[in-house]
Amino acid sequence: MEKKKITFKINGVEKTVEVAPNKTLLWLIREELKLKGTKKACERGDCGLCTVLLNGEPVKSCLVLAVEVDGSEIVTVEGLSRDGELTELQKAFIEHGALQCGFCTPAFLIVGHWLINRNPRPSKEEVVEALNGLLCRCTGYRPIIEAILSVSKAKK
Amino acid sequence: MLPKLEYSSPKTLEELFEVLEKYQEKAKILAGGTDLLVSLRDRVEKARHLVDIKKIKELDRLEYRKGEGLIIGATVTLRRILESQLIREKYPVLWEAVKTIGDVILKNRATLVGNICNASPAADSAPALLVLEANVRIVSKEGSREVPIDKFFTGVKKTILRSGEVVKEVVVPEPPSNSFGRYLKMMRVWSEDLAIVGVAGLGYREGRELRVRLAYSSVAPTPLRIREAEEAFTRDGTMEERIERAVQVASQRVSPISDVRGSAEYRLNLVKVLTRRLLKQMVEVV
Numbered sequence: 001m002e003k004k005k006i007t008f009k010i011n012g013v014e015k016t017v018e019v020a021p022n023k024t025l026l027w028l029i030r031e032e033l034k035l036k037g038t039k040k041a042c043e044r045g046d047c048g049l050c051t052v053l054l055n056g057e058p059v060k061s062c063l064v065l066a067v068e069v070d071g072s073e074i075v076t077v078e079g080l081s082r083d084g085e086l087t088e089l090q091k092a093f094i095e096h097g098a099l100q101c102g103f104c105t106p107a108f109l110i111v112g113h114w115l116i117n118r119n120p121r122p123s124k125e126e127v128v129e130a131l132n133g134l135l136c137r138c139t140g141y142r143p144i145i146e147a148i149l150s151v152s153k154a155k156k
Numbered sequence: 157m158l159p160k161l162e163y164s165s166p167k168t169l170e171e172l173f174e175v176l177e178k179y180q181e182k183a184k185i186l187a188g189g190t191d192l193l194v195s196l197r198d199r200v201e202k203a204r205h206l207v208d209i210k211k212i213k214e215l216d217r218l219e220y221r222k223g224e225g226l227i228i229g230a231t232v233t234l235r236r237i238l239e240s241q242l243i244r245e246k247y248p249v250l251w252e253a254v255k256t257i258g259d260v261i262l263k264n265r266a267t268l269v270g271n272i273c274n275a276s277p278a279a280d281s282a283p284a285l286l287v288l289e290a291n292v293r294i295v296s297k298e299g300s301r302e303v304p305i306d307k308f309f310t311g312v313k314k315t316i317l318r319s320g321e322v323v324k325e326v327v328v329p330e331p332p333s334n335s336f337g338r339y340l341k342m343m344r345v346w347s348e349d350l351a352i353v354g355v356a357g358l359g360y361r362e363g364r365e366l367r368v369r370l371a372y373s374s375v376a377p378t379p380l381r382i383r384e385a386e387e388a389f390t391r392d393g394t395m396e397e398r399i400e401r402a403v404q405v406a407s408q409r410v411s412p413i414s415d416v417r418g419s420a421e422y423r424l425n426l427v428k429v430l431t432r433r434l435l436k437q438m439v440e441v442v
C-alpha cells in the first residue's frame with residue numbers, strides 16, 4: 001500500500017506526514033500526532049466523539065480519510081485555548097458541571113465553539129439541534145446545553 | 157480498521173474516467189464517505205481503490221433554472237441543500253427529507269447523490285425524489301444518459317449504474333404549481349436514526365381534481381413509488397373513501413421485512429397510518 005505525502009495545518013501548526021490511504025483522520029490525530037483529546041469510540045459515525053473542525057466545519061474524523069485532508073486546516077480540542085487560558089465556553093463547562101466522565105467533552109466543546117462562532121446567540125432549539133450528532137451517557141445533556149447558552153447570553 | 161486501500165483524487169471528469177477504466181470493479185467512488193467508510197470497515201464493501209470526486213469542480217453545482225428545475229451535483233452536501241431557501245420553498249418535500257438524514261455534523265460531509273447511489277431501502281432522499289419525478293444524469297467515458305429515478309434502484313444496495321459510470325447530478329423538474337409536499341419519517345428515537353417507515357407525498361390540482369403522488373422508504377428492497385395507490389385515490393367516492401382505498405392499495409403493494417428497527421407487521425401498520433395521515437393533510441392544504 002503506497003503511502004501518500006500530505007501537508008495540513010493542525011491547531012495552527014503546519015505538518016507534513018506520510019500516511020497510508022486506509023488511515024482515518026482520527027488515526028492521524030491520535031496515533032501519528034499523539035493528540036489524545038479527540039476520542040475514538042464507535043468508529044462508524046454514530047457517537048460523534050471524534051468530531052473535529054475541518055476547514056472550520058465539524059466532521060466526524062472516523063469517517064474522513066487522512067489523505068483527504070491534504071491542504072486543509074484542522075482544529076482539535078487542544079487547539080481551542082489560547083496561551084494556556086481556557087475559553088469562555090470551557091470555563092462555562094466547568095461552572096455548569098457539563099461533564100462527568102469527560103469522554104465526550106472534547107467533541108461537545110468543538111461543536112459548541114463552532115456553533116457560537118457562526119451564531120453568537122443561538123436559541124435553545126438551535127443548540128439542541130447542533131448537538132444531536134453527539135452522544136453523552138452521563139450528563140443527560142442539560143448542563144451541556146446550559147453551559148453553551150450561558151456563553152451565548154454573556155455575549156449580549 | 158479499514159482494509160488496505162488505494163486512493164486517487166482526480167480533478168476532472170476525464171481523469172476520473174481513466175481511473176475507473178483502469179481499476180474497473182476494484183474502484184469505488186468516494187463522496188462524503190459516510191456510507192462507504194462504514195461498509196469498508198465492516199468488510200461489506202469489497203472494492204479497494206477509492207476515487208475521491210470532491211476535487212472535481214464540475215460536480216459541485218447546486219443551481220435552479222426556471223423551466224429546467226433544480227440541479228444537484230454529485231458533491232453537493234446535504235448541508236448546502238438545507239441552507240437553500242429556494243429549495244425549502246419550492247421543493248419542501250425534498251428539504252424535509254434531507255433534514256431528517258443523520259445530524260448536523262454528518263450533513264457537512266454526506267451528499268444527496270451518495271444517498272441515492274448507496275441505494276439503501278431506507279434512503280430518505282429517495283421517496284422525495286420519486287414524487288418529484290427527478291432524473292439522474294449518468295456519465296461515463298462512452299457518454300451520458302439520463303434515467304428517471306424510479307428506474308434507478310434495482311435492489312437492496314443495487315442500482316442500474318454499470319462499471320465505469322458515475323452519477324454527475326440529479327435534476328429535479330419544476331414541481332406542479334401550487335403543490336404541497338411533505339415527508340413523514342417514523343424513527344425509534346426523535347432524531348438520528350434510519351426510518352422504520354418513511355412516506356413522501358406530493359399533492360396538487362389538475363383542473364379542479366386533487367392528485368397525489370406517494371413514495372416510501374424502508375418498506376421494500378428499494379425505495380418505492382406506488383402509482384396504484386395514487387390512482388386508487390383519484391377514483392370516485394367521498395374523500396374518506398378515496399383515502400381508505402389508497403391506504404389499502406399501498407399496504408398491499410409493500411413488502412416490509414422485520415429487523416432491529418421494527419417488525420414487518422408494525423411496518424405494514426405504519427404504512428397505513430402514515431399514508432392516511434399524509435393524505436388527510438393534503439386534502440386540507442391543497
Ligand SMILES: Cc1cc2nc3c(=O)[nH]c(=O)nc-3n(C[C@H](O)[C@H](O)[C@H](O)COP(=O)(O)OP(=O)(O)OC[C@H]3O[C@@H](n4cnc5c(N)ncnc54)[C@H](O)[C@@H]3O)c2cc1C
Nearest residue numbers: 045185187188189190191192258267270271273279280323
Ligand atoms: C451516523 C449516521 C447516520 C445516518 N443517518 C441516515 C439517515 O437518517 N437517513 C439516510 O438516508 N441515511 C443516513 N445515513 C447514511 C449516509 O450518511 C447517507 O446515505 C449519505 O447521504 C451518503 O452520502 P455520502 O456522500 O457520504 O456517500 P459515500 O459514502 O461517499 O458513498 C455512498 C455510496 O455511493 C457511491 N457513490 C457516491 N457518489 C457517487 C457518484 N457520484 N456516482 C456513483 N456512485 C457514487 C459510493 O461509491 C458508495 O457506494 C447515516 C449514516 C451515518 C454514519
